Amino acid sequence: MNAGARLTEVAAGIALAAGPLLRRARPDIARAVAARRRGAAELAAWGRGREPGPLVWLHGASAGELLGAAPAIWCLRGARSGSRAGARAQLVVTYGSPSGRAALAWIDPDHAGPPPLDRARDCDAALAALRPGLLVFAKLDVWPGLVAAAARAGVPAALINGTVRDGSRRSGALARRLFRASYARLDAVGAASPEDARRLEALGVRPGALAVTGDAAFDLALERADRARAGGAAASFRAALGASDGASDGAVPRLVAGSTWPADERALLDAAAAVRRDGGPGWQLVIAPHEPTAAHVNALVASCAARGERVVRWSEIGDAAAEPDASVVVFDEVGRLAELYAAGDVAYVGGGLGGTGLHNVLEPAAAGLPVVFGPRHDRADARALASAGGALVSPAGALADTLTGLARPPRRRRHGRAARAFVEAGAGAADRTADLLRPLWPS
Template sequence: MNAGARLSGAGARAVLALEPLIRRAWPELGRALSARRAAAAELAAWGRRREPGPLVWLHGASAGELLGAAPAVRILRAREVGRPGRRATLLVTHSSPSGRPALEWLDPDRAGYPPLDHRRDCDSVLAAVRPGLLVFAKLDVWPGLAAAAARAGTPTALINGTVRPGSRRSGAVALRLFRESYVRLATVGAASPEDARRLAALGVRSDRIEVTGDAAFDLALERADRARADGSAAAYRSALGAPGARTPRLVAGSTWAADEAALLDAVATVRREGGPGWQLVIAPHEPTAARVRELLASCAARGVPAIRWSRLGESATAPAGAVIAFDEVGRLAELYAAGDAAYVGGGLGGTGLHNVLEPAAAGLPVLFGPHHDRTDALALVRAGGGLSCSAGALAATLAGLADPAARARHGRAARAFVEADTGAATRTADLLSPLWPAG
C-alpha cells in the first residue's frame, strides 16, 4: 500500500475513534460520519445483490464536482443505447451531503456516501461492487480508494482535473505521500494546460493527460438555457414579485455568514446614499434550518425585514424591502436566471469561492470576494463579466451596477465567457470511451 493510503487509513481510524465526541460537538458532521461508516456495509450488500454486468463508479466531493461530470456521463450513457450488450450500471458517491442535488442530472442506479478511506472498507466494497471503471471528478482522488482499485485491477480516471495554485497537494510532503495515487491513474482529462502541468508534477504520467477543459461550462450553459425555456426562471421572477426599475434584484448564492453581513451592510449603504434599493435574495450554502435561522437573525439585528422563500405563495407575502432567504435545495442555477445581478459566496470568509459559472451563464454580472484561488473566477474578471471586491468596496460596486446599461455590458461579457469554453463534455466523453465498460 502506498504511503498516502496508509496515512488516509490512519486518519479514518482516528476519526472513528473520536466519533462520539464529534457527534456531541458537531451533530451534522457526526451524522455525516455515521453515514460514511455505514456506507461500506451498505454498498457491499447492494453490490452482492445487483445483477451481474458492467458498472462505472463516479465519485465527487460535492455537487459542484459531480455536476461538472454530468454532461460527459450523459453523453457516454446515450452512446450505450445503440451498442450491443447491457448498459453499464452507474454508482455515484459524494463526500458531502451537498452532492445530492447533482443526482437528478446523473440519474444513477445507486448513490450515497463512499466508504471511509481505509483498506478494509475499500477492499470489501470493490470486491462486492466489481466496477469496470472508477472515475474521480475534478479534485477528489482518494488514496485509499485508488489503492483498492489498483489491487482489484480496476482502472481509474480523473476528469475535469484541477489543481489550484498553491494547493496543499503540491507541497513537498504531499507529493511524496500521494504520488502513487496519481501515477496509477489510467487517464486524466485536465481542465486547462496549467492544470495539466500541475497534475504531471503530482505524478500523473504525461502520456495519460489530455487537456479536455471543464465540462462545468457546458452544464452551466445548459441549466441557464433550460431555466428560460421551461419557464422556471419566469416562475421565480413571478413569485419574487416585480421590484421595479429602481429596485434591481441581486441573487446571492452559496453564501456564508461573512458574505451575508457584507451584503446587508452594502445594500443598506447604497439605499441610504440615494442609490437603488436592490431586492436581496440570499441562498445560503447548504441552507439548513439552522443556517436560515442565522440569516434571519442577522437581518433582524439590522432592522431589515426578511422572509423564508418557502413561505412565499402560501399565506405570506414579502414585506417591502424584505430580504428573501432562499431555502430550496438544488435550484440555484434557475434562481440566478431570475436575477439582475449575482453575488457568489465564499470569497470573503476564507471558506472557498463557490460556482461562478452558473450566474455567468445566466448572463448576469457576477460579484464575489477577493480571497480565492479559482482560475475560472479570475478569468471571468479579465473577460469583464466578474467583479471582485472586498466587503468595504461592495457598496460602491453595487452603486455602479445601478445603471442597467452597465449590468447589461457585464452580463453579456459573462455569458460570452461561458460560451467560449464549452465543448469539454464531448472531449471528456471521448477520453473515457475506451475505458467505459460494456456488457
C-alpha cells in the same frame, strides 16, 4: 501497498479504534467514519443484487465536484441529459461530504452513498461486489487505497475535471511523496486547464495518461441556465418574488446572492443601505445562504428586521407573490440556485470575503448576469471571468459603489453578455472528457 495507501489504512484503523473518544471529542469525524462503514456495506449489498451489465463508479468530494463531472458521465453512458432514457450503463455515485446528496437529483445514479473506508478490505469488497468497468474521480479527491484496490481488481481508474488550485495541500512536499504512486496509477486524467495539467504532472500523473480536456462544469452551467429559462422556472421565480422587472430604466433591480456566509450578508445589507442613503435606487436582495439552517435563517431574518429592512422568507411566499415592497427575500430552500439566478438582474457569489472559499461563479454567468464577488479566493475561473468583463471583484467596502454602477441597465447588459460569452467559450469539455474515457470502457 504504496505510502499513501498505507497511511489511509492506518488512519482508518485508528479512527475505528478511537470511536468512543471521537464521539465525545469530534462527533463530526465520528459521524463520517460511521457513514463510511455503512457505505461499504450498502455498496456491497447493492452490488451483489444489481442487474448484469456495464457500470461506472463516480466519486467526488461534494455536490460541486459531482455536478461538474455529470455532463461527461452522461456522454459516456449514452445519455446527453439528466434523463436515464437511453443510458447504456449503470452508475454508482459516492461522495465524501453529505452535501453531495444535493447533486443526486440531477445526476440520477442507480445507487449512491458514502464511499468505503480507504483500507484494503473495504475497498476490495466493494469492488468485488460492484464489478465496475471504470472508476472515475472528480476534480482531485483521489483516494490511494481505492486506487490500489482498483489496480488489484483490474479496474481502470481515471480523474476528470482535474483541478489543482494554487496552494493546494496536495501540492506540499510531504503530500506529493505520499500520493505520487496513486496519481501515477491513474489510467487517464483530464485536466481543466494547461496550468492544472502541469500541476497534476508534478503530483505524479504520467504524461502519457494526461490530456487537457477542460472543465465540464461549463457545460453543466449552460444546461442548467437554459433549462431554467426554457422550462419556465425563471419566470415563476420572478412572479413569486414580486419586485418589478429590473431590465428597464427606473425599475427596481434584483440582486441574487448565492451561497452566502454571514460576512457576505453583512456587507450586502450595508451596501444596499448606503446606496439608498445616497439617493441611489433601492435594490431587492434575494439572499440564499450556503447553509440555510434554521439557526442561520432566523439570525439573518432578525438582522434584516433590526436594520429596518422589509424582509420575508421564501418558504412564507408559497404560491403567492412576495409583498411588492419586500427589500430582502431570504431563500431558505436548497438545490434550486441555478433557477434562482435566472430570475435575477445581478448575481453575488459568496465566500470571497473570508476564509470559506468562493463558490460557483459559472452558474450565474451562464444565466447572463453580471457576477460580483469578493477578492479573497483561489479560483482560476473567477479570475478569468473578471478578466473577460463578466465579473466585478469588490471588497466589502466597495460594494455600495459597485451596486450604484450596476443600477444602470446598459452596464448590466454589457457585463451580462460578457459573462455568458465566457461560459459558452469554455463549453465542450463533456465530449472531450468522454472521448478520453471511452478507450478504458470495456467493449
